[in-house]
Amino acid sequence: MAENQSTSEQLSSAQKLALFVLLGAQFMLSVDFSILNVALPQMGEGVGLSLADLPWVASAYALPAAGFTLLFGRIADLFGRRRLFLTGIGLLTVASLLGGFATNAAMLLSARVLQGFANAIAIPAAMALLITTVADERARARVLGLNGALLSGGFTVGALVGGSLVSALDWRWAFWINVPVAVAIMVLTPLVIKESVRPAGVKLDVPGAVTVTAGLLALVYGVSMQSWIALVVGAVLIAAFWFVELRAKAPLVSLTLLNRPNIKWGNYGGIVAFVMASGVNFGLTLYMQDVLKLAPFTTGLVFGVPGLVAVVAGVVAGRMIGRYGYRNVLAVGLLVQGLTTVPLLLTGTSTTPSLAVIVPSLFLMYFGHVTAVVAYTVTATSGLEDSQQGLATGLATLAQQIAVTIGIPIFGALVATRTDVLDGVHFAMQVQVVVILVSVALIWIGLRDRVVPAGPAAAERQEPVPTAEAQQPAPVPVSRNVSENTV
Incomplete structure (x- = not known):
């Protein structure tokens, strides 16, 4: 049995090459997103945008990225995922060149809109190609874990390298840095990735x-x-x-599909994970710069160094999902993310004691967050036919995009209910802990009795195996084990 298990998990050279290209694309997209966030002030100054208008640089990207993700995920199912993936990467290349050469606000905002469309086109197609490239669900869970690790690593690399790159060269390099990588991906993709099978007789x-x-x-x-x-x-x-x-x-979206517990509760878990992560990152940034008076570079280090543990979390998450089931891993990951917020309530106005609390808490929080993100991705894409994977990954990506968009405004509104910044941040974090605890309970109940038995011990107990609609990845052996985005 062990021999058959090992054989089933071996990847061919063609699969490895395809995964290399797809994972490389995901890493590039996360680095690009992170670097551009770091360069926002310099961008605005370079094209004459006022501080009040600077949020439009982010909104110009967020609107198409969230609004069109579901549509393009379904289009990828119907008209070819490789075709959509290449279209998205090609559009990203054009948008990056346009942004780098922008001389006024209109050109910059146009480039950001195109980047948002490019991500809405490329990411669901890339995720669907990732999932369908690996048929074995044990190996698939590990690939999704690796994808999560690379996405987290990309955000961390972008945050740490972005400031140095922009300072040493120019903000325009925040756009240009991914152009050669994108061109390489467009060259390699037709050589190593086959086009998906298009369903016959299905119209948009x-x-x-x-x-x-x-x-x-x-x-x-x-x-x-x-x-x-x-x-x-x-x-x-x-x-x-x-x-x-x-x-x-x-x-466009089968309501039967939306009513599947793994789709419904998996995406809900993803929304909670990303809303809370974006909110607490915003709150800590506000606290460290407004209360502790830390420089932006120091603030970036406080986030960036603990962020490295997210890479480890992504690598091991797939293994944990196979062993314990996605229900357990999703619930525990969210629980860790929530409970590690509690020590942050002890922060005050003294820098050294506060950082002594923040840094260890972030290490554990990021580990829980990325573990939950990988688990929600596996949960929300399990038990589906290949023809539905573009739509399923579109839903999962949409959950992330919406969560990241609403996380900061929600946290900011909670902070604004208090006159003192520190009190406001503490209050918002208290709300976060309560929301996560309630959400963990809801997810635990919503996914009950839908867990694949983990390993021989479960088989000996003769526990029932769920139907295909609710099935999740089979056990992953203790060998080497995928978004975003994550932290």
């Missing part, structure tokens, strides 16, 4: 695509710009999308 649900895309755009805009009108419009459009899908012959 245009009414569903229009309503959900417009609804998501309105919701993301409403959160980013704090517009209640946009939020109401978005909610109405999402409700309209629901009714459209009930009557569609070939719906």
Whole structure:
């Protein structure tokens, strides 16, 4: 049995090459995102954007990235994932060149919009190609864990290297740095990745695509710009999308798919993980610079060094999922992320004692966060046919995009309920702990009785194996074991 297990997990040379290209693309995208965030002030100054208008640089990216992810994930299923992946990487190359040569705000914002579209096109297709390249679910869990490690590593590398790169050269290199890598990916992809099989006779649900895309755009805009009108419009459009899908012959998103416990609760876990991570990072940044008066570079080091543990978490998460099941790993990962927020409530106005609390807490928090992120990705993409993976990964990516977009405004609103910054940050973190504890309980209940037995011991207990709809990866042996994004 062990011999067959080992054989089933071996990857061919072609699979390894395909994974190398796809994982390299994911790493490039995370580095690019992180470096651009570091360079935001210099970008604004370089093209004449005021401090008040600087958030538009982020929003110009976030709107298409979140609004069109689900649509392009489904298009990848219907018209070819490799084709969409190459289109996204090609568009990213053009956008990066345009951004690097920007001489005014309009050019810069246009480049960011194109980058958002590029990510919405490329990421769901890349994730679907990753998942379908590896048929064995044990190996697939380890590949997703490795993907998570590289995404986390990319964010950390971008944060640590970005400031030095921009300072030594120019903010334009924050755009140009990924161009040669993107070109190499476009050259290699047709050589090592086969086109996905396109389902016959299935058409794109245009009414569903229009309503959900417009609804998501309105919701993301409403959160980013704090517009209640946009939020109401978005909610109405999402409700309209629901009714459209009930009557569609070939719906964009099958409501049966959305009702699967692993899809529903997996993506909910991802939203919680990313909302809380983006919120606490924002809160700690505000606290360290406003209360402790730390320089931005020092603040980056405080985040960057503990962020290295996220790479380790991504590597081992796939192994843990195979051994203990995605329900257990997702719940425990979120629990660790939440409970390690508690020591941060002890921070005060003294720098050294506060950093002595923050740094160890971040090490554990990032480990729990990335473990939960890998687990939610596996949860939300398990037990599906290959023809549905583009849609499933689109949903998982959408959960991340929306969570990152709303995390900071929510945390900021909680901080603003207190007149003192330190009190506000502490209050927001208290709310975070409560939300995570409640969410862990909901996920634990929602995924109950859907756990594949882990290892021979479970087989001896003759526990039932779940149906394909609820099945998760089989046990992963203790050999070498994938977003984002993660921290």
